[in-house]
Amino acid sequence: MSHELHPLVKLLLDGELRLSDLPPELKPEGERALRLLESIDHAPVALSPALDQRVMMAVRARATSRWRWLVQPRELRIHVRPWTLVPALAAAAALVFVVLRPAAPSTESVATVAAPESVTVRLVLHAPGAERVAVAGSFNQWNAAATPLLRSGTTEVWTATLTLPVGQHQYAFVVDGIRWMPDPSAPGVDDGFGRRNSVLAL
Amino acid sequence: MPGSVGAPTIWAMKRSSGDGASDADVVQAVLAGDVERYAVLVRRYRDRYARYAAGLLGSIDAAEDAVQDAFIRAFDQLSQCRDPANFAGWFFLILRNRCFAERRRGGREASEEELKDATATGRWARAEAAAETDDLRRAVQRALLELTPEQREVFVMKHVEEASYEEIARRTGATVPSLKMRMHRAYDRLRGLLREHWK
Numbered sequence: 001m002s003h004e005l006h007p008l009v010k011l012l013l014d015g016e017l018r019l020s021d022l023p024p025e026l027k028p029e030g031e032r033a034l035r036l037l038e039s040i041d042h043a044p045v046a047l048s049p050a051l052d053q054r055v056m057m058a059v060r061a062r063a064t065s066r067w068r069w070l071v072q073p074r075e076l077r078i079h080v081r082p083w084t085l086v087p088a089l090a091a092a093a094a095l096v097f098v099v100l101r102p103a104a105p106s107t108e109s110v111a112t113v114a115a116p117e118s119v120t121v122r123l124v125l126h127a128p129g130a131e132r133v134a135v136a137g138s139f140n141q142w143n144a145a146a147t148p149l150l151r152s153g154t155t156e157v158w159t160a161t162l163t164l165p166v167g168q169h170q171y172a173f174v175v176d177g178i179r180w181m182p183d184p185s186a187p188g189v190d191d192g193f194g195r196r197n198s199v200l201a202l
Numbered sequence: 203m204p205g206s207v208g209a210p211t212i213w214a215m216k217r218s219s220g221d222g223a224s225d226a227d228v229v230q231a232v233l234a235g236d237v238e239r240y241a242v243l244v245r246r247y248r249d250r251y252a253r254y255a256a257g258l259l260g261s262i263d264a265a266e267d268a269v270q271d272a273f274i275r276a277f278d279q280l281s282q283c284r285d286p287a288n289f290a291g292w293f294f295l296i297l298r299n300r301c302f303a304e305r306r307r308g309g310r311e312a313s314e315e316e317l318k319d320a321t322a323t324g325r326w327a328r329a330e331a332a333a334e335t336d337d338l339r340r341a342v343q344r345a346l347l348e349l350t351p352e353q354r355e356v357f358v359m360k361h362v363e364e365a366s367y368e369e370i371a372r373r374t375g376a377t378v379p380s381l382k383m384r385m386h387r388a389y390d391r392l393r394g395l396l397r398e399h400w401k
Contacts, residue, residue, distance in 0.1 A: 003394030010386045014360075014367075032400055036392070039339045040361055045252040047266045055244050055273045062278065063237040 009033050119202040120163045123173075123183065125149060126156055130175045133158040137171025137197075144174040170197040229286035232277075244273055247290055251297050257358030258301040260347045268304060272297035294373060298355070305351040338399055345395035353388035356381050 011017045012030050022030045127133050133149040139162070140146040149158035170189065172180050182188045183198035191197045223231070223242065231239040248269055255265035276283075276293050283292050346354055355374070359365045367378045374381075393400065 003397065004390045005386075005393050007386075010389050013389060014382070014385065033389075033393075036338070036342055036396060036399065037361055039342050044249060045256045045262060045265065047248055047252045047262070047269060051248055051266055051270055052241060052244050055270055055277075056238075056241050058270075058274045059237055059240050059277045062274075063235075 005029070005033065013037060118163050118165050120161060121200060121202070123149065123160045123162065123171075124185075125158045125173050125175075125183070127158055127173075127175055128156045130156070130158065132176055134174045134177075135160055135162075135171055136174050136180075138169050139164050139171070144177060149173075164200070164202055166202050169200045169202070171200065172197050224287065225289040226286040229280060229283060229289055233280055240277055243276075243289060243293075247293055248273070250290070251294060253362060254294075254358060255297060255301055257346075257362045258351065258354055259304060260343065264304065268297060268300045272300050275300070291373065298374070302351045302355075305354070341396060341399055342392075345392050348395055349388050349391055353384050353391065356384045357388050360385060 005013075006026055006029060008017060008022055008026055009030050012019065012022060013033055019027060019030050019034070123135055125133055133151075134144055135147045135149060136142045136144045147160060147162065149160040151158055170191075172182055172195075174180055180195065182196045186198040186200065188196040188198050223239075225243065225246075228239050228242050232243075251272075252262075252265055252269060255268045256262050259265050259268060272293065276289075276296050279296070283289060285292070346357065349357065356370060359370045359373070360367070365373070367381050370376070370381055371378050376384075
């Protein structure tokens with residue numbers, strides 16, 4: 001015996017036909033089909049009142065944990081493979097060399113990025129016999145006393161680290177308060193009075 | 203079929219009253235950090251979809267687990283709710299996925315005790331006036347559990363929630379012809395499963 005319902009009975013169940021629309025020979029089958037469908041309950045299903053509390057407890061716990069990771073100390077484990085240390089150590093050594101290397105017997109300037117709007121510059125001057133050295137420029141209103149350089153130990157190398165705004169600056173070293181001299185390691189421009197100023201383009 | 207034409211559709215209701223705030227306002231508040239406002243959405247929709255979940259999973263206990271999980275998942279993914287004004291539709295899809303996953307996992311079926319209890323309390327398989335016996339109701343319940351999740355879903359939405367094919371299509375994303383095909387196969391399957399009662 002086939003278990004397939006007649007297509008018209010299916011349309012009856014779909015609500016597209018009424019029982020009276022069926023031919024007489026299909027009405028008994030239609031009635032049986034409707035009787036089975038009518039045994040399905042249409043009443044609302046009521047869930048436990050405690051469901052709300054359970055959901056909210058879980059939600060609160062999640063909300064708390066979302067922020068907790070920011071403030072709670074956590075164990076951080078880093079797994080390092082030996083061969084990955086080689087480039088890292090090389091980079092670290094290069095950085096140490098740049099920062100701590102002894103000053104060369106000449107002047108030089110080293111620039112590092114401090115912030116998008118400013119740049120940190122290290123000015124270096126080899127000045128044998130100098131008692132004091134300063135730098136004067138457009139960034140300090142050419143004040144010969146405002147920005148002294150420091151002697152590196154007992155050497156003849158003087159250094160100063162400045163944080164300057166991005167842009168072009170002109171400057172010159174002032175040795176012992178009287179002798180103005182351009183930075184030998186930087187490009188220069190004529191100051192209009194017969195001398196040259198050094199230029200930093202940042 | 204009596205009662206299936208022009209039946210009210212809870213689905214189509216747009217929620218903007220009751221607790222005062224619209225779904226969109228509540229979702230935004232929760233996302234802004236006011237976690238307690240999520241309780242508004244839970245109260246609003248917990249029972250609306252309970253019958254769907256119970257129909258699909260075959261027991262109230264399983265439905266309660268599914269609704270609870272769906273609410274928690276919805277909270278976890280709330281920032282991905284692109285249309286907070288349609289939180290209900292978005293939540294329904296999460297619940298639907300949860301129910302389908304459980305059905306495909308072969309989640310637990312309603313026990314005989316649950317079916318009896320549900321029948322006795324009227325929570326799930328409560329008798330309609332036209333129903334003849336508890337045995338018939340339980341047989342139908344058991345037969346529904348034998349349908350595929352897709353067949354069972356369309357059957358529950360059509361004959362339990364009394365939604366039209368067009369509404370079911372809108373909620374599930376399926377086309378009306380494919381829904382009708384699923385339903386008609388479900389009829390045939392039920393006809394075979396209930397042949398003892400087909401007299």
